Amino acid sequence: MDKEKIKKEIEELRRKIEYHNYRYYVLADPVISDEEYDKLMKRLTELEKKYPEFMSPNSPTQKVGGGLISGFRTLPHSIPMLSLDNTYNEEEIKEFDRRVKKLLNVPEVEYVCELKIDGVSVAIRYEEGKFALALSRGNGIEGDDISENVKKIKSIPLRLFKPLTIEVRGEIFMPVDEFKRYNIQREEEGLQPFANPRNATAGTLRQLDSSIVAKRKLDSFIYYIVEPEKYGLKTQWEALKFLKELGLKVNPLSKLCNNIECVIEYWKEMIQQRTKLGYWADGVVVKVNNFDYYKVLGETAKAPRWAIAFKFPAIKAKTKLLNVEFNVGRTGTITPVAILEPVTLEGTIVKRASLHNFDYIKEKDIKIGDFVYIEKAGGIIPQVISVIKELRTGNEKEVQPPKKCPVCGGPVGKLSEMEVALRCLNPHCPQKLKRHLEIFVSRSAFDISGIGEKLVDKFVDAKIINDIADIFYLTPFDLAQISGVGQKTIANILKQIEKAKKTPLHKVIVGLGIPMVGEKTAKILTEHFKNIDDLANATYEKLTSIDGIGPEVAKSIIDYFQNEKTKEIIKKLKKAGINLESKVVKKGNKLKNLTFVITGTLKKYTREEAKELIEQLGGKVTNSVTSKTDYLIVGEKPGSKLDKARQLGIKILNEEEFEKLINS
Numbered sequence: 257m258d259k260e261k262i263k264k265e266i267e268e269l270r271r272k273i274e275y276h277n278y279r280y281y282v283l284a285d286p287v288i289s290d291e292e293y294d295k296l297m298k299r300l301t302e303l304e305k306k307y308p309e310f311m312s313p314n315s316p317t318q319k320v321g322g323g324l325i326s327g328f329r330t331l332p333h334s335i336p337m338l339s340l341d342n343t344y345n346e347e348e349i350k351e352f353d354r355r356v357k358k359l360l361n362v363p364e365v366e367y368v369c370e371l372k373i374d375g376v377s378v379a380i381r382y383e384e385g386k387f388a389l390a391l392s393r394g395n396g397i398e399g400d401d402i403s404e405n406v407k408k409i410k411s412i413p414l415r416l417f418k419p420l421t422i423e424v425r426g427e428i429f430m431p432v433d434e435f436k437r438y439n440i441q442r443e444e445e446g447l448q449p450f451a452n453p454r455n456a457t458a459g460t461l462r463q464l465d466s467s468i469v470a471k472r473k474l475d476s477f478i479y480y481i482v483e484p485e486k487y488g489l490k491t492q493w494e495a496l497k498f499l500k501e502l503g504l505k506v507n508p509l510s511k512l513c514n515n516i517e518c519v520i521e522y523w524k525e526m527i528q529q530r531t532k533l534g535y536w537a538d539g540v541v542v543k544v545n546n547f548d549y550y551k552v553l554g555e556t557a558k559a560p561r562w563a564i565a566f567k568f569p570a571i572k573a574k575t576k577l578l579n580v581e582f583n584v585g586r587t588g589t590i591t592p593v594a595i596l597e598p599v600t601l602e603g604t605i606v607k608r609a610s611l612h613n614f615d616y617i618k619e620k621d622i623k624i625g626d627f628v629y630i631e632k633a634g635g636i637i638p639q640v641i642s643v644i645k646e647l648r649t650g651n652e653k654e655v656q657p658p659k660k661c662p663v664c665g666g667p668v669g670k671l672s673e674m675e676v677a678l679r680c681l682n683p684h685c686p687q688k689l690k691r692h693l694e695i696f697v698s699r700s701a702f703d704i705s706g707i708g709e710k711l712v713d714k715f716v717d718a719k720i721i722n723d724i725a726d727i728f729y730l731t732p733f734d735l736a737q738i739s740g741v742g743q744k745t746i747a748n749i750l751k752q753i754e755k756a757k758k759t760p761l762h763k764v765i766v767g768l769g770i771p772m773v774g775e776k777t778a779k780i781l782t783e784h785f786k787n788i789d790d791l792a793n794a795t796y797e798k799l800t801s802i803d804g805i806g807p808e809v810a811k812s813i814i815d816y817f818q819n820e821k822t823k824e825i826i827k828k829l830k831k832a833g834i835n836l837e838s839k840v841v842k843k844g845n846k847l848k849n850l851t852f853v854i855t856g857t858l859k860k861y862t863r864e865e866a867k868e869l870i871e872q873l874g875g876k877v878t879n880s881v882t883s884k885t886d887y888l889i890v891g892e893k894p895g896s897k898l899d900k901a902r903q904l905g906i907k908i909l910n911e912e913e914f915e916k917l918i919n920s
């Protein structure tokens with residue numbers, strides 16, 4: 257009976273930890289603090305130790321977190337790259353010391369204290385002094401070959417001061433200033449800022465393009481030598497000195513201690529200094545100094561027994577949650593934001609903090625009026641971490657998810673069961689306009705590449721563009737008003753806009769941004785409806801009778817076209833002369849085994865449309881005329897392909913003849 261309960265708790269803990277691993281390592285977007293995570297892990301470790309019958313080799317306690325990334329070559333480590341056990345308090349560090357002394361049967365042990373740099377660990381091999389390979393920690397047994405990226409880090413030498421063949425290990429990290437700069441840049445680009453510098457470092461190192469790594473100023477501290485006895489080294493303290501002599505960057509703040517009291521003192525000193533370092537350290541790594549002891553102490557599947565991470569307490573502040581506001585993002589996601597009684601945290605005044613999502617609020621039972629603890633994830637983004645329930649008066653109020661979009665008053669809901677976030681469901685919500693315009697001008701829709709993300713933002717901010725159709729009403733004057741756009745660019749953009757008016761209907765539909773209607777569905781629709789009005793008037797029965805259109809998509813299409821703003825936008829698109837007719841004919845085999853080449857400009861079709869038409873009828877379109885070409889279709893201002901076709905005696909069709917062929 258009791259055992260059943262324990263088993264359940266173990267399973268629940270494993271499920272939670274795996275979820276947080278996923279958020280942390282894969283999404284680089286953790287939702288709990290390291291301290292909370294470590295508490296879950298500690299509880300699981302305790303239970304597994306007490307009830308070994310529930311132990312499993314797949315438990316997160318048995319694995320090094322992180323994993324491998326696709327796109328890189330994977331190679332085995334020379335010896336496993338492990339994690340570290342950790343503790344947050346003095347009692348436990350003394351316990352660690354007692355355990356070590358008991359296992360070694362000695363009265364006192366020397367420790368080396370090093371800062372625990374909050375970055376990503378790396379193994380670097382040098383051959384005869386020359387940089388040969390860098391591997392990520394991966395799953396601890398195998399790592400990713402990130403050599404090209406690591407070579408771009410300035411503090412990592414490509415040549416050592418001595419021509420040794422050696423493997424060293426250390427930490428790659430992003431300094432505080434660079435992290436701040438990079439996050440500001442990300443926000444300007446409309447990307448989510450990284451929650452902490454470790455995530456930012458990991459995100460940078462997994463780039464396949466090493467020139468990106470060169471742009472972000474990553475740095476390194478090396479702290480470990482594989483098989484140190486080969487170089488006559490007997491202690492970690494000697495190893496650190498040796499690494500420095502090789503020209504590697506070694507953290508200058510390490511300390512050699514004769515006993516555990518000295519370690520605790522160092523830890524306290526570093527807690528004071530931690531915010532002034534210029535890089536993030538989340539604790540002190542305490543290592544037994546004498547290498548002879550390492551074999552005696554050994555290691556678990558996950559961590560060595562001769563070292564422990566003595567983590568710093570989280571820097572948190574207590575304050576009152578005054579209210580919860582709702583932010584609407586570019587994709588319409590609505591996120592709750594805590595409005596706080598202003599409080600100082602790590603030297604800045606915090607008035608707002610992240611609450612992640614409504615599930616988070618529910619899970620933590622956060623109420624308006626509560627006293628809460630806030631913490632800065634990675635020293636940057638404040639978040640509400642926990643509620644101090646003892647201080648409740650009974651007047652606290654539940655946080656109600658909004659029933660309407662706080663920006664446009666539109667309906668609110670989830671797009672699918674799977675989603676955590678609530679969204680504004682109004683397709684024309686002004687808050688979504690920027691994102692929508694990015695899709696509108698993209699290659700899968702109107703293909704107006706002259707108007708990139710930055711310009712879109714400027715147009716919307718300047719209120720020149722208030723809905724998607726406004727793109728087709730841009731004047732040279734509007735364009736000139738936007739700073740940074742020259743005459744040439746203006747002419748180019750106008751040309752592209754003109755061309756975009758001929759965009760085939762399925763791409764127009766993609767551009768409209770009807771929820772749940774992507775490229776594939778848009779194509780199906782153009783095969784069944786003559787034009788946009790035909791589609792707008794389609795009944796639910798008609799839509800669901802089409803192969804590939806499910807009830808949810810049908811409902812979404814109907815909702816979209818019933819929206820008053822949609823009607824206005826369609827009117828504006830018509831007035832601007834946008835193609836809203838489907839030129840797609842029914843599929844067939846009429847052109848089977850025939851190869852076409854197109855030259856010059858056609859009047860009724862874009863290249864793309866003509867190509868699609870031919871392909872739908874079973875034909876093929878290639879770029880150059882060869883003896884295998886069956887037809888050359890000739891528009892206005894044909895190129896040299898026409899001469900070539902004549903030489904080879906290929907059949908030549910003008911636009912009318914081409915239409916006759918497909919409609920015959």
Ligand SMILES: NC(=O)c1ccc[n+]([C@@H]2O[C@H](COP(=O)([O-])OP(=O)(O)OC[C@H]3O[C@@H](n4cnc5c(N)ncnc54)[C@H](O)[C@@H]3O)[C@@H](O)[C@H]2O)c1
Nearest residue numbers: 276280286288289290293339340370371372373377479541
């Ligand atoms: N908040 C979350 O949701 C969440 C989720 C997963 C993991 N985490 C955090 O990540 C930790 C697990 O990550 P981990 O396995 O990398 O362990 P870790 O970061 O706690 O410790 C091991 C690592 O410390 C690094 N390190 C830095 N300086 C060092 C030094 N001087 N000497 C030796 N090593 C040094 C090495 O990279 C080593 O791999 C957890 O304890 C938790 O704090 C948090």
Ligand SMILES: [Zn+2]
Nearest residue numbers: 661664680685
């Ligand atoms: Zn809205």
